[in-house]
Amino acid sequence: RKEVEQDPGPFNVPEGATVAFNCTYSNSASQSFFWYRQDCRKEPKLLMSVYSSGNEDGRFTAQLNRASQYISLLIRDSKLSDSATYLCVVNGASGNTGKLIFGQGTTLQVKP
Amino acid sequence: DAMVIQNPRYQVTQFGKPVTLSCSQTLNHNVMYWYQQKSSQAPKLLFHYYDKDFNNEADTPDNFQSRRPNTSFCFLDIRSPGLGDAAMYLCATSYPQSATDTQYFGPGTRLTVL
Numbered sequence: 001r002k003e004v005e006q007d008p009g010p011f012n013v014p015e016g017a018t019v020a021f022n023c024t025y026s027n028s029a030s031q032s033f034f035w036y037r038q039d040c041r042k043e044p045k046l047l048m049s050v051y052s053s054g055n056e057d058g059r060f061t062a063q064l065n066r067a068s069q070y071i072s073l074l075i076r077d078s079k080l081s082d083s084a085t086y087l088c089v090v091n092g093a094s095g096n097t098g099k100l101i102f103g104q105g106t107t108l109q110v111k112p
Numbered sequence: 113d114a115m116v117i118q119n120p121r122y123q124v125t126q127f128g129k130p131v132t133l134s135c136s137q138t139l140n141h142n143v144m145y146w147y148q149q150k151s152s153q154a155p156k157l158l159f160h161y162y163d164k165d166f167n168n169e170a171d172t173p174d175n176f177q178s179r180r181p182n183t184s185f186c187f188l189d190i191r192s193p194g195l196g197d198a199a200m201y202l203c204a205t206s207y208p209q210s211a212t213d214t215q216y217f218g219p220g221t222r223l224t225v226l
Binding site: 034041042043044045046049087099100102103104105 | 145153154155156157160200202204214215216217218219220222
């Protein structure tokens with residue numbers, strides 16, 4: 001079983017749609033959680049950290065459920081510019097703070 | 113205002129010809145990482161330095177080596193590149209003592225092996 005699992009998609013949605021991505025992680029000792037965005041042939045960039053209390057940044061909402069070892073990202077009112085690969089990332093998944101474990105990413109295509 | 117800089121952005125080498133990729137940072141972070149990312153795959157950690165302490169991943173081939181002469185610079189040496197080593201190589205930095213422990217990535221070096 002992979003340490004961090006995501007549905008690779010692709011998710012094809014129209015502009016304005018709401019889309020949700022899910023991610024599960026295997027190690028209950030994992031300490032911190034992130035969503036990164038990666039555009040084609042570019043480096044990953046931090047989209048947002050994920051906290052147990054949930055956090056929101058504009059159209060983006062991230063949730064963490066430690067009991068279920070589940071992380072989600074909700075994008076509301078999708079824009080064309082949201083098209084990218086979204087990487088679920090877990091830190092400390094192997095008990096080693098500082099080591100990031102990446103999911104394989106979920107590809108989003110927002111269409112006009 | 114780039115914080116993590118990688119040079120070159122594109123590197124072409126011949127099969128078996130050693131190549132060195134460079135990473136520098138202006139963040140004064142004490143941890144630096146090298147990742148390999150192949151097409152449609154997640155970044156895969158090769159190794160990292162925590163200050164001067166080198167930490168190799170168990171499945172990183174011996175063909176890959178690294179040097180960190182000072183806080184700001186870190187190098188990835190590929191001693192004998194094979195066709196399977198063609199990938200994007202990403203450098204990242206972090207400051208684990210911070211509250212968020214975020215990693216910051218450089219733009220990557222895309223390596224082509226002929």
